[in-house]
Amino acid sequence: MLPRIWIAALFLFAAGSTRAAVEKKQVTIAVGGKTLFYYLPLTLAEHLGYFKDEGLEVEIVDFAGGAKSLQAMIGGSADMVSGSFEHTINMQARGIPVVGIVLQLRYAAIALALPKAKAAAYKSAKDLKGLKVGVTAPGSSTNFFVNALLVQDGLKPDDVSIIGVGASSNAVAAMKKGEIDAISNLDPVITKLELDGDVVAVADTRTAEGMKKYYGGDYAASCVYTKKEFIEKYPGTAQAIVNAMVRALRFARESSLEQVLAAIPGDYYAADKQTYKAALKKAIEGYSPDGRFTLEGARNVYKVLKLFEPSVMSANIEVSNTFDNRFVEEAAKRKSK
Numbered sequence: 001m002l003p004r005i006w007i008a009a010l011f012l013f014a015a016g017s018t019r020a021a022v023e024k025k026q027v028t029i030a031v032g033g034k035t036l037f038y039y040l041p042l043t044l045a046e047h048l049g050y051f052k053d054e055g056l057e058v059e060i061v062d063f064a065g066g067a068k069s070l071q072a073m074i075g076g077s078a079d080m081v082s083g084s085f086e087h088t089i090n091m092q093a094r095g096i097p098v099v100g101i102v103l104q105l106r107y108a109a110i111a112l113a114l115p116k117a118k119a120a121a122y123k124s125a126k127d128l129k130g131l132k133v134g135v136t137a138p139g140s141s142t143n144f145f146v147n148a149l150l151v152q153d154g155l156k157p158d159d160v161s162i163i164g165v166g167a168s169s170n171a172v173a174a175m176k177k178g179e180i181d182a183i184s185n186l187d188p189v190i191t192k193l194e195l196d197g198d199v200v201a202v203a204d205t206r207t208a209e210g211m212k213k214y215y216g217g218d219y220a221a222s223c224v225y226t227k228k229e230f231i232e233k234y235p236g237t238a239q240a241i242v243n244a245m246v247r248a249l250r251f252a253r254e255s256s257l258e259q260v261l262a263a264i265p266g267d268y269y270a271a272d273k274q275t276y277k278a279a280l281k282k283a284i285e286g287y288s289p290d291g292r293f294t295l296e297g298a299r300n301v302y303k304v305l306k307l308f309e310p311s312v313m314s315a316n317i318e319v320s321n322t323f324d325n326r327f328v329e330e331a332a333k334r335k336s337k
């Protein structure tokens with residue numbers, strides 16, 4: 001009979017052999033509004049211990065919006081970003097090879113909402129001219145959505161005033177106090193305002209119907225992205241991150257709402273659990289079932305940004321280079337634990 005210490009060593013060897021070597025154990029991920037449903041798989045991977053299971057020590061740094069989390073990665077204070085896929089195309093247009101490695105959301109999940117009186121009179125984005133529109137942060141996906149609506153109706157992005165209001169209680173307060181005339185944001189912010197009777201959504205991409213109307217169907221929305229040089233230098237680390245994220249996506253799609261809520265920090269929904277649960281129920285269908293990007297989804301993002309984003313308008317980008325499915329394909333081979 002083998003000594004216990006040998007048995008333990010063999011067990012650890014077998015467990016370690018099922019995953020790639022992690023070259024960089026400590027990883028910093030920047031995110032712009034961590035409590036949003038847009039980034040729920042990231043929160044699940046963290047709080048269910050999936051990153052730790054992969055041998056990682058992940059620090060998640062929260063910013064006011066996606067543009068600021070992108071800046072953190074470009075500036076070197078973050079290794080990766082949990083953010084909008086739009087930024088990979090924007091960066092590649094500027095000659096910076098940033099790639100998505102795992103998709104979180106296949107719906108943009110953004111809604112433009114107005115106070116009831118304004119919403120009743122709303123006919124098109126032309127009615128936004130001259131208004132103060134609150135977004136998570138200037139240059140973020142919520143800003144891009146407003147720009148796309150404006151340009152598609154013959155206006156320019158600067159025909160409105162863009163105000164950064166964040167992605168949590170500050171955004172809700174800004175709308176309730178009348179500091180902004182309209183809001184482009186995500187859940188649970190939008191659902192909170194809707195259920196309180198403060199706003200009505202006039203353009204909504206939280207459903208398949210809305211995605212088809214505004215984006216033509218498949219879309220690459222929230223994802224984890226990083227510089228190409230990072231995944232070339234630390235492929236095992238990138239694989240470990242993706243393994244954890246794919247596992248979190250499975251959990252979100254296959255678990256009950258109560259199980260998902262139990263895995264989320266209580267301060268995410270504070271004293272308003274029912275509102276949060278109602279919003280989450282609508283959001284679940286938008287999560288990617290497996291973390292894979294599609295060429296069609298990436299092309300739809302490119303097509304939208306080509307309408308108004310100066311750097312993208314003047315560039316010719318090979319869209320297939322903006323994402324890398326290799327790590328997701330490898331993660332798919334692993335059995336759910």
